[in-house]
Amino acid sequence: MDRYIEVPVKDNRILEELRAGDYVYITGTLYTARDAAHKRMYEALAAGEPLPIDMKNNMIYYMGPSPAREGRVIGSAGPTTASRMDKYAPAFLDLGLKGMIGKGKRSRAVIDGIVKNKAVYFAAVGGAGALLSKRITASRVVAYEDLGTEAIRELRVENFPVIVVIDTKGNNLYETAAKAYQKKG
Amino acid sequence: MREIQVSAVTEAIAELCIEANYELSSDMKAVFEQAKETEEGPLGRQILEQLEENLQIAKTDRIPICQDTGMAVVFVEIGQDVHLAGGSLEEAIHAGVRKGYTEGYLRKSVVKDPIYRENTKDNTPAVIHYSIVPGDKVTVTVAPKGFGSENMSRIFMLKPADGIEGVKDAVMTAVRDAGPNACPPMVVGVGIGGTFEKCAYLAKKALTLPADSHSEIPYVRELEAELLQKINGLGIGPGGLGGTKTALAVNILTYPTHIAGLPVAVNICCHVNRHATRIL
Structure with a gap:
């Protein structure tokens, strides 16, 4: 089913209606963060320091872009493997993070955190960074600029295409989809 | 001189x-085209179409x-x-x-x-x-x-008694574990024989072979075909979202080895299997 949602999330019922396998177009604001930014935010949290972005009702896109050419918003901008962020994600979900966009499997702890906080894990198509960059209309670094491609960016996206992999109930598309096409032998 | x-x-x-980084080689385009024609899953086909559009945008708009x-x-x-x-x-x-x-x-x-x-x-x-x-x-x-797929690569130090069935199990284990993480449809490079580092080198080298080429050794060629079929039977599909195209190609290189060993390396690459060559 095709769905259209806005981020930040204003009414969580919209997320709760999403089902694993739905095709979703996101419009609004996304924050990028990957390994190094996650580690730094996690350490800040542990030290009782404020985080550079507000997790509440927001979504994180696991992505580090290639450099933008002159006059362009961003370079290639596809998802990175989400499981590397599994160590940090449950803590951010507990702060109100409503969505994560990446690719690949998640740990049990992350799935539990998704269900507990009624959040969603989306996949963007891995290796389609040129195509996905076309749906990003603005980009600016908001924290950890020294991390280069791993800095935290605030992105403005329009109809950014993703697929629900793990929904608020914990249904997991990666587990169900492959079974339908499995062959013996 | x-x-x-x-x-x-x-x-x-x-x-x-x-x-x-801006354009795939012609061998990769060939196996990609073939995948698009034979993918049975509707979502899988949709993903493959997006990937093809991505390649076009990369080339014309100069985006990696x-x-x-x-x-x-x-x-x-x-x-x-x-x-x-x-x-x-x-x-x-x-x-x-x-x-x-x-x-x-x-x-x-x-x-x-x-x-x-x-x-x-x-x-x-x-x-x-x-x-x-x-x-x-x-x-x-x-x-x-790219490291999404590199991280899913494996080395198995099998015993001679494990034989060709052991090799098949090793490759299938690596591919199954890689699943959606390695940006399927994947290209699978396999090195069999040599030593610990030699088989890893062969697996990497296998990824640089034309994806639509096959081994000249009869049993290896058959093994490539059998593994490709088995991998596509896993159902992982494009993007890991279900389908009949989990791999675009399996390329295998072999080397003599020690009487006591059967090293197998599986180097997994995503569908963006990049290699460009020049002769000076």
Whole structure:
């Protein structure tokens, strides 16, 4: 089913209606963060320091872009493997993070955190960074600029295409989809 | 003895880094086209169509195919009748990577130390494999390697008694575990035999072979075909979202090994299997 949602999330019922396998177009604001930014935010949290972005009702896109050419918003901008962020994600979900966009499997702890906080894990198509960059209309670094491609960016996206992999109930598309096409032998 | 200036190597490497990251080689396009025609899942077909559109955008709008423009793996075959002049070859190769990744708007994904992880900011150093061959030419292949799939690669030190069935199990285990993480449809490079490091090298080298080529050794060719069929029967599909195209190709290289061993390396690559070659 095709769905259209806005981020930040204003009414969580919209997320709760999403089902694993739905095709979703996101419009609004996304924050990028990957390994190094996650580690730094996690350490800040542990030290009782404020985080550079507000997790509440927001979504994180696991992505580090290639450099933008002159006059362009961003370079290639596809998802990175989400499981590397599994160590940090449950803590951010507990702060109100409503969505994560990446690719690949998640740990049990992350799935539990998704269900507990009624959040969603989306996949963007891995290796389609040129195509996905076309749906990003603005980009600016908001924290950890020294991390280069791993800095935290605030992105403005329009109809950014993703697929629900793990929904608020914990249904997991990666587990169900492959079974339908499995062959013996 | 033919003399080649190392500055020519720098220029070639820089151009190959850019070429590989903006356009797939013709062999990859061929297997991709075939996958699109035979994928049975509707979502799988939709993903493959998006990936094809992505390739078109990358080429026409000059945006790298994938934001992970890789760590540069460079294979250099040096003819033994060549004299490389004008400086250090190794430095010339790194300079080529530096130039290509900077001028080509490619992502700098290399950190200086595996533990302290400070970005080198120019994607150097490259990983270089040299070999000395007959003749008076230098052949350079640049294979930028993304780490979504590299992280899912494996080495298995099997016992001789495990035989060919053990090899099949090893490959299937690696591919099954990789699943959606490795950006399927994947290309699977397999090295069988040699030593611990030799089989890993062969697996990497297998990824640089034309994806639509097959081994000249009959049993290896059959093994490639059987594994491809088995992998596509896993149901993982494009993007891991279900389908009948989990791999585009399986390429295998073998080497003699020790009476006590059967090393197997499985180097997994995503559908953006980049390799570009030039002969100097």
